[in-house]
Every structure is written in C-alpha cells, then in structure tokens.
Amino acid sequence: MVAARPAVETVWQWLSAVLDPEIPVISVVELGIVREVAWREESLVVTVTPTYSGCPATEVISADIEGALRAHGIEQVRIETRLAPAWTTDWLAEPAREKLRAFGIAPPGRRDPPLSPTGPTQRPGRVLDIRSLDAEAAPVCPHCGSAHTRLVSGFGSTPCKSAHVCNDCLEPFERFKCH
Amino acid sequence: MSAVAASTVDASLFALCLRLGDSALILSQRLGAWCGHGPALEEDIALTNTALDLLGQARLWLSLAGEVEGAGRDEDALAYWRDDREFRNLLITEQPNGDYAQTMVRQFLFDAWHRLVLERLGEHHDSRVAAIAAKAHKEVLYHLRRSADWVVRLGDGTEESHARTQATLDLLWPHAGEMFLIDEIDGEGLRADWDAQVDAVLADATLCRPASTWAQQGSGQGRHTEHLSRLLAEMQVVARAHPGAHW
Structure with a gap:
C-alpha cells in the first residue's frame, strides 16, 4: 500500500517541466512524445514515442524524464518506447x-x-512521382x-x-x- | 501451429529483419565516412543526418531480429560479432563511396527501393514489423527527395558531372536487380513501381537507363563483394578489441 502515490494528472504536470534537450523552450509533453502515463503495480510507467529513429536526444529525454520523476520522489520509474502510431508533428501542442x-x-x-x-x-497516398512528394x-x-x-x-x-x-x-x- | 511451422515463420522473420537491418547499418556506415569530408557544410550535415536515420532504423530491425531469434543476441551482438558471411545487407549498400555521383546514385537506387518496401511492410501481419516500417518510411521520403534531386543535378549538370554520373549508374546497375529477389519480400509489382520512379528521375537527369538486366546476387546467402570485409573491419574493431566495454 503506497500512501502518497501521485495521480497521473500530477505526473503529467511534472512532465510539462521537462524540456526537450535540443530545443529547450518546449517540453516533452508539448512535443507530443509522451503518449501515456500509468501506474502498473508499484511502478510508474511513462510511454514515449521517438521522434526520429536515430534521434540521439531520445535517450537523453528518457533519462531526463526519469530524473525529474525521481526528484519528485517516485522511486520506481519505467520508460517504455512505443513505435506505433509513428510520431507526427501534428501532435505538437x-x-x-x-x-x-x-x-x-x-x-x-x-x-x-x-x-x-x-x-x-x-498512410500517405501512393505517389510514385518523386517530384510531387515535396509538397x-x-x-x-x-x-x-x-x-x-x-x-x-x-x-x-x-x-x-x-x-x-x-x-x-x-x-x-x-x-x-x-x- | 506446429513447432516446425512456427520455427519456419521465425526463421523467415529473422531473415527479413536482418535483410533490412544490415542494409540500413552498412549504408549508414558508408555515409558516416563522409562526416567531415562533405563538399559543403550542408551536404556534410545531410549525409550524416541520413546516416543517423539509417542507424536508428538498423537498431530497431536488429533488436527485433534478436528478439525473434531468441538466442540472446541483442542489436550490438548482431552488429559487431558477426562476420561478413553472416551479413545479409544488399550488395549495393556496401559499394564504396567513390565520388559524389557514386554516393548519390547508390543512395537514390536504394532509397527508391527502400521507400516502396517500407510502404508495403507497413501492412505486414506482424505488428512489430509494421511499426518499424511505418516509422522508417517517413524518414526515407526525405532521403529519396534529396538523392533524386542530386541525381538530376549531377546528371543534368555539366558535361563532366553528366559523364561521371552516367558511368556510376552503369557501374552500380548490376547491383540494383538483387533488391527484387528477396525471398521474404514479395517482389510482385515492386520492380514495376521502382522502374516508374527511377525512370522519371533518370529522364529529368538526362541519363540513360542501362540496358542490361543481369543482376549480381549473393547477399541473401552471405556472399558479398570484397568491399564488405574491409568496412566491417573498421566498424567492428573497437567492439572486438574491448569486448563488453562501456563508456
């Protein structure tokens, strides 16, 4: 029984203070990469969607999220990666x-x-003409x-x-x- | 499903992941060699951005390959501890960088295929394959736009750039056919779509499509060109000299 298990809404607020390491004016929540926050048994699970497959900031972001939540007293944090649906800039706040x-x-x-x-x-339409991909x-x-x-x-x-x-x-x- | 059938499916899925992961990894390594040597700052950045995308994709495919194989090999074990005969990358991806025409024609022929294959794999029955493919597909569209632009720019450029681009197209062409002979990927319609894309760009670039349809093959069985061993020697040396090292 954990007495002071913070509500997920509170966790979302904390995550709103975790900034993107490359663009330190927007938070990871505003970037749209935090897809889910949930308690699973005693662990807080944060599900993150990567922006680009090879983005080197992805691991820094996971470490920053974990660090921020630990600073708020949460001891068991797990970051899970979710690939689908793929991240899109339409999710930017x-x-x-x-x-x-x-x-x-x-x-x-x-x-x-x-x-x-x-x-x-x-899925984008099947455009075989490469020139018209650049819209x-x-x-x-x-x-x-x-x-x-x-x-x-x-x-x-x-x-x-x-x-x-x-x-x-x-x-x-x-x-x-x-x- | 019987155990035999299940293991056949796993072997096929493993092979597919290696095909895609190794191809992305080896091409990424090739492009990474341009870092600091690009003809202009923007080109240096673009080449290494593409290398980074491919490396990220390779990590996803090889991680899944390790998971499917179930033998305890992770992405690093697969990348650093296999020898050339165990690699399944397409022959075109291991060809040398050469001059800029060679790098960009190689990229274009591969990108045009990669885009179409990922589009199809986005509908794959295994949701893990579909997820990686859908993600990678978005990135590959940028690669393809850029490599197609360069083929046009070089082909329809000066007399010198035209001649060198045509020569590199002739040189690399025999390695293109292999992309459509992969057991795990249904080649039905793939070649026709690829031809349509490539022909339109070659026409813009005033380049002649090579007449030969002969395809150099072998990567599916681990038979590579001489270039792969040297690439692997450089890529794997640190991991092998210091097994299990962390930094």
Missing part, C-alpha cells in the same frame, strides 16, 4: 508552435488532414515574418529540422519539419 517561432525556428506546417493522436498512422510550402521567416524564403537543405542541425534562408532579411533560420 499549439502553444509550442509559438514558442518555436519566438526561439527562431519556423514551426511545422500541418498535415492535411491532420493525423489522429491515437488512431493508426495514416510542403515555404516557411515564413521567424525573424522578420516574410514569406519570401528559400530552402537551403532538407537536413538541419538535428534530424527534425531543415535549413532555410530569408530572401528579405537574409537571415538563415531552421524549420521544424512537417513529419
């Missing part, structure tokens, strides 16, 4: 998009239609607000970002890729 912009990162566009946070991953519109510059920007590289400083330049203010910036 609305306030997180504004925080990204303020941090200098253009937020991702939305998939149309948006992917369900709980349902199976929607994401040019991002708005997070510095000056201009829509006149160009892609420098589809790959940025982390797997989740792409590199762009603003044609008006000439500043380089990154975008959180629509994924």
